[in-house]
Amino acid sequence: MSLGTHHGGHGGGVQEDVGEIVAVADRVRGAIETVIEGKPEVLRLALTVLLAEGHLLIEDVPGVGKTMLAKALGRAVDCSVQRVQFTPDLLPSDITGVSVYHQDRREFEFNPGPVFANIVLGDEINRASPKTQAALLECMAERQVSVDGQTRALERPFMVVATQNPADMEGTYALPEAQRDRFMARVSVGYPAPQAELDMIDSHSSRSPLDDLAPVTSAAQIRDLADRVHSVHVAPGMRRYVVDLVNATRTSPELRLGASPRATLHLVRAARAYAALDGRHYVVPDDVQALAVPVLAHRLLPGPEAQMERLSPEQIVAKLVARLPVPGPQ
């Protein structure tokens, strides 16, 4: 429900910031929706991760538009986009770049790899060998590339959108927990609704709608907006709420591995962006609740009992959320 009455009498600055975020986000959303229809929640989550400067993991069966989503996002923002198709024989240097010796100048020259871009599409990331996966994931965490002893910073915004097929598909190397932890959120696209699928037949039959997608914002603007997201207020009670929630995953008997402190940071950052996308300059429990499953679930390992009961981490997180009291009045 969105009756659109937004509150908050906080003076000018923050309110305007938030208003601009909403405006830009609406433009991006509108642009992407010409390509991918009927997935507003997925879109919103992707934008959240973009503004929160995190990385997004899209996990689903082949053919539901994972790559299309990533491409559309890159296209809508006027920034450098690189795409890496992960295969078992991909090498780390294929991602980070290599130093090539120039005969005429008698020196090494660094040829930057595809990771030097604002948005990096890692397609089917779990098809590459663990070594190559690790190379990318290191860049993701540190936002810099070290090659031949030289460290090169990556330009902001830097967002890795990785897609992967479910772990039980053939020819995959599952991402280890430590690497999954680096993604801010995981999302499934899911099959489109029947009507959306019908429309898709029409729009995709002649040519790809991606070709018509024109950029609606710039990298500089996204950078600016990401800065402003940091000023979204998180009340003390809300901070405790987040910590309590993460803590609950650690003490739950149904989980073998709980969420990390990095997850706490990711959750707060994502909640800020989520609130800003809603036009608010403060975080409410609904933000955290909406993000709890995408942000936390992919980092958790269910315990043996939960596995026997076929409880997925998503279900466990949802249960925890349903039980944790929201922060009341101060």
Added chain:
Amino acid sequence: MPLGSLACMLMALPLLDSLVRGGTWWVPAFVMMVAVAGVSALYRLSGWNVLPVPFLQALAVALLATPLFAGHMAPLGLLPTERVLVHLVTVFEQGMKTIDASAPPVSSSAGVMLVIALALAVLTGAADFLAVTARCPGMVGGLLLALVSVPVLLDGSGLDWLPATACAVGFLALLAMDMWVRGHEWGARVPDERGSRAGTPGSVRVPDGPDSRARKLGAVRGVATVSLASAAAVLLAVTVPLMLPSLRTDTLRTMLDGTRIGTGGNHITTTHPLVSLRRDLSFSDRRVLTYRTDAEQPPYLRTYVLDEFDGVNWTMTPVNASIGTRVDGELPLPTGWGSAPSEDVVTTRISLDSETPRMDFLPLPYWARTVRAPGEWYADPRSLMVFTTDSAPTGLNFTVETVDRVPTAEELADTGNPRSLPGDYRNLPNGLDPRVRELTDALTEEARTPYERAVALQEYFTGGAFTYDLDPPSVPSDADPLVHFLLEDRVGYCEQFAGAMAVMARQAGIPARVAVGYTAGERMGDGRWAVSSGDAHAWPELYFEGAGWLRFEPTPAAADGQGSASVPDYSRGSEEGGADSPGTVPEESELSPDEASEDPREDGAPEEEPSQAPEEGGEPEDEPTSSVAAPGDGSPTAGGLAWLPVAGAAAVGVLLLLVLPALVRALVRWSRTTALSAGTAGAAEAHTAWRELRDTCLDLGGTWTPAESPRATAERLARSGPSPATAEPGGLMSGAAREPVPPEAAEALWRLALAEESARYAPSPGSPEGLREDLWTALSGLDAAVGPGARLRAVLLPRSLAPWHRPRPAPGPGPVTL
């Protein structure tokens, strides 16, 4: 928790020890309590959530009562048949009668045990409900208070420190256990930065880390703090009253002087004297005692003194046995005697008949200077009753030295209004029929002094207007026995005469009480005097300043009355003289021998009962026998209307009680809406509006979970109204109306939610407008979404007032580690 509440109640069990004699009374109670709590514990563990727990508990109690109390007549000793149930009801009634009729401690008959066991089972069930279902174990304290007040009220001698402490410790343990359970229910909770939660055991549960030792230390410190605080609380509760003179009670002083603690506490054991009188009416004439005395005209032998009147019965204030009141030869001086008597001492040797049942109270002449009897005896300083707490031997022989100080009518005529009396012997219950007062006023109109008034009253009874009858017609059940006796049929025996005169004397401003005992009896050939149960008697004692308590005799004597009764000279009025014969008891007593055989049935031999009455509690019992002023036929007019004001008051009371929750709820709502309309809206107002919304939702039977954010709540309410607690949100409902709330109410709900949200989480909350209007719109929208039944219940029984309906974490699998 069920076991915790059980332990708590069990710890309180010793409190009742002083009220019941016999060692086994607690066994059935214990079994029942364990069963009640056990049913609760097992049922909750099983998770089979179909029947309410109290229902099962009641079933368990019913099933247990059969083998415990009627095992011999039930098939297999277990199955409750109709016959068994009837038997149980009979036993229960007997128990109730025994308890009604006896002063504590009652003996532990089957009936008494059944009553106690059932009462404790109910209390345990209630404690279980409060502590487990409602999750407010603090309220169990109320139950304990009720339990504690039983011995305190009945016994008057206070509590032993040991049961009281056990009770307190049990309660504290229950509270502690609740804290512990609550702490664990949520798994780890991040400790507050200020560390304020660190001291509470159980609230912090963190995985073992490098500083787990520090945590253990903290836990130990927490436990120590809590224990110290608890001990201090108990200690303060006991000692503070001692510091404040106004709160210092006899009870506490008694405890302080060490007698109760040191000697283990003695409680006087007696049955209700009036019951004894009544029962004795059916007894045959029988020798009770014989005595040999130097006196020419021996005085009456007094056993009991009844000083409290409840409108129908005269009863005895419970007496206490302590070292301070132990009879060591000499008795204290009677109240009202300025100095020790100088008159001649008369020695009387009394032999109780060996056939006579034990007497816990000695029949003594008044005033006895010394009593020498084997065994331990205590004297009540106010009434000078002499009694024992042991079981007195039958066939007791003892010696009494009495002093006959009998004032003359002239002396009495000069006495003024009583001033020196400890305790108020002029109290009368409210609601006495005004016609009694009119009668008293009319009779004493001419009298100037208390003495003259007393004489006038006695003459009214002995003047011939009254008929002495041992078997008076019964009083109609709706009539006031006192009015009936005085104004209607004027037929009765000594109890009615004595009781009525004592009441009227109190009305006339003379302290009065009723004494029960024997007349002087009949002289035998060998110079001894014989007292039979037919000589049992009751008479009023009136108090005169300077002369003390004096016997009066309103009961007609001689052939038409109580045979051996005698009217004291001083009570005949000053014109009759008699000043020259102090100490003589009038001649009527001489007449008694021939009459004695006619009297046996009339007045009780009070001493029969002490140990017997409880077992025989099943005897039929009705109004005429139950009171001193009982007999006669009620005036239909007075009796017919007398109940009206009472019933009216009761109806109003019940009505008030019924609408009380509604009133409280309305008051709460009114204060909140007033707060909303006053001044500018801010965070506090948003919270107020939200709380009112929450309470209304609860009232209407809706759910309210603390895990739901304001906007989620608003969405749910807008979608499906306040759905019943058991329903899935938005799911299919049966029965109750399930329309979504109207659109304008949905918008109002949304605005309220946003205001609350902003007040909670925004850095500087906005100033929402129109909160009050939004609240009203939302509330009426919620009202409209439920059926009329739910609306009515919301008004009459608002659930928001019940703490156990307040939102709390929803149960379910999760990080619960118990």
